[in-house]
Amino acid sequence: ASANRITVTLSTIDPHTGSQAQPIASAPQFQDAAIFHGRLYLSAPDRLNAYDSGGALAESYRVGRELPAGELGAVGVGRSQGELRLFIATQGAGILEFNGTRFRQLIPTDSHLRNFTVVLGLNTGQTLFGTYDRGVLAWDGKTLADFLPVLQRAHITAIAGSNADIWIGTLAEGAYRFHAGQLDHILTDLPDPHVLAIALWGESTYLGTPVGVVEFRDGRKVRNLAEGYFARSLEANADTLAIGTEDEGIVTLPLASGSRSLG
Numbered sequence: 013a014s015a016n017r018i019t020v021t022l023s024t025i026d027p028h029t030g031s032q033a034q035p036i037a038s039a040p041q042f043q044d045a046a047i048f049h050g051r052l053y054l055s056a057p058d059r060l061n062a063y064d065s066g067g068a069l070a071e072s073y074r075v076g077r078e079l080p081a082g083e084l085g086a087v088g089v090g091r092s093q094g095e096l097r098l099f100i101a102t103q104g105a106g107i108l109e110f111n112g113t114r115f116r117q118l119i120p121t122d123s124h125l126r127n128f129t130v131v132l133g134l135n136t137g138q139t140l141f142g143t144y145d146r147g148v149l150a151w152d153g154k155t156l157a158d159f160l161p162v163l164q165r166a167h168i169t170a171i172a173g174s175n176a177d178i179w180i181g182t183l184a185e186g187a188y189r190f191h192a193g194q195l196d197h198i199l200t201d202l203p204d205p206h207v208l209a210i211a212l213w214g215e216s217t218y219l220g221t222p223v224g225v226v227e228f229r230d231g232r233k234v235r236n237l238a239e240g241y242f243a244r245s246l247e248a249n250a251d252t253l254a255i256g257t258e259d260e261g262i263v264t265l266p267l268a269s270g271s272r273s274l275g
Contacts, residue, residue, distance in 0.1 A: 016158040018120050018149065025080060025108075025115040046087040048098040049112045055100060057083040073115075080105045080117060082126075086142075090133025093153035099139055101128035107141060107151070118151065132171040132178075140178075142168030148180060160195060163188065172210040172217075179217055181207030187219055189231055201233040202226055211246035211253070218253060220246045225255065225265075238265055 042054045051070060052063045060079065062071040073079050082105025090099055092109055100108040106119030106126045120126055130142035138150045140159055147163035148171065149156055158164055163180070170181035180188040186199035187207045199205060202221060209220035217228045220243030227234045238255055241263060245256035248267075255263040 016161055018122070018125060018156045018158075020106075020118055020120050020156050022109075022116055022118050025078075025117050043084065044086045044088075046089055046098060048089050048096070048110075053087055053098060055084040055087045057085075060084055060087075060100060079108065079115065082106075084108075085128070086130045088131030088133055088139070090131065090139030090151075091137045091153070092139070092151070094137065097139075099131045099133070099141075101131055101141065103127045107131075118156070120156065129168055130171050132173070134175050136175050140171055142171055142180075144168075160188075160190065162195065169206075169208055170210040172212050179210050179212070179219075181210050181219065183207075191231075196231060198228075198231075201228075203236065203239075208244050209246040209256075211248040213248035213250065216248070218246050218248055220244065220255065222258075225253065238263060 042056050045052060045054050050065060054061045058075045060073045061069060064070045075081060075084060082102035084100055084102055086101040088099055090097060098110040102108060104126055106117055107128055109116045109118055125146055127144050128141050129144060132140045134140065138152050141149045141151065143149060144167050145165060147166045148159040148168055150159040166185055167183035168180060169183050171178065173179050176191060178190040184205050186197065186202050186205045189196040189198060202219065203223045204221040206222055207219050208222065211218040215229050219226050222242045224239040224241055225237040225243050225246065227237060237253065241255055241260065242258035243255050244258055247254040251267060253265045253267055255265060257263055
């Protein structure tokens with residue numbers, strides 16, 4: 013366990029010590045969203061915006077000003093020492109932790125480990141972070157460590173699920189399912205080893221790839237969906253699957269048996 017721990021520093025961010033560069037106003041290119049303390053937080057590479065329940069912009073935190081230099085990416089809600097926090101993955105600045113009033117920066121001492129891709133909070137009190145080439149790391153409020161050492165060199169693109177059933181997407185090695193202490197590798201059932209997005213609904217898990225989506229139930233492949241679509245992001249409900257594509261906008265697919273996309 014000690015060998016899998018990563019040395020980090022955790023410090024409160026002083027917004028007055030940021031870059032003195034003057035930002036150029038531009039339309040934000042939002043990357044991810046999460047609801048935290050009644051507000052909707054949207055991340056863009058250069059800022060984090062908070063919107064109130066009425067849809068009005070309540071706060072905006074800028075990279076290089078209120079936040080340290082490092083592009084913002086995925087956001088997610090997890091726990092740190094028993095309290096809810098909003099976590100923001102960055103490129104180059106580690107992980108940002110926000111309690112609603114102040115930010116803290118969780119940054120590995122090894123500069124090679126400061127780029128993160130995805131965030132997933134678990135009810136166990138752990139928060140999982142995906143990395144570009146160090147697999148999945150787990151934060152319990154005090155210690156950052158490898159979550160699954162067998163994936164230590166994987167580029168993680170997506171994480172979804174709960175304590176008992178966690179799905180992990182990788183850039184070139186398919187997907188993994190961690191359940192009941194067992195790790196299953198899912199590769200041959202995929203049309204492409206690049207898993208870019210994961211969505212869960214009920215008993216179904218949807219894996220998005222550059223050439224379509226695959227639906228699994230209880231770890232077994234059920235059907236192919238949206239064949240030929242570059243599925244970069246996914247959102248599912250009981251009736252439809254929304255697919256964010258590379259160049260065709262958002263495709264909404266009915267999930268009723270016998271839909272046109274069955275493969």
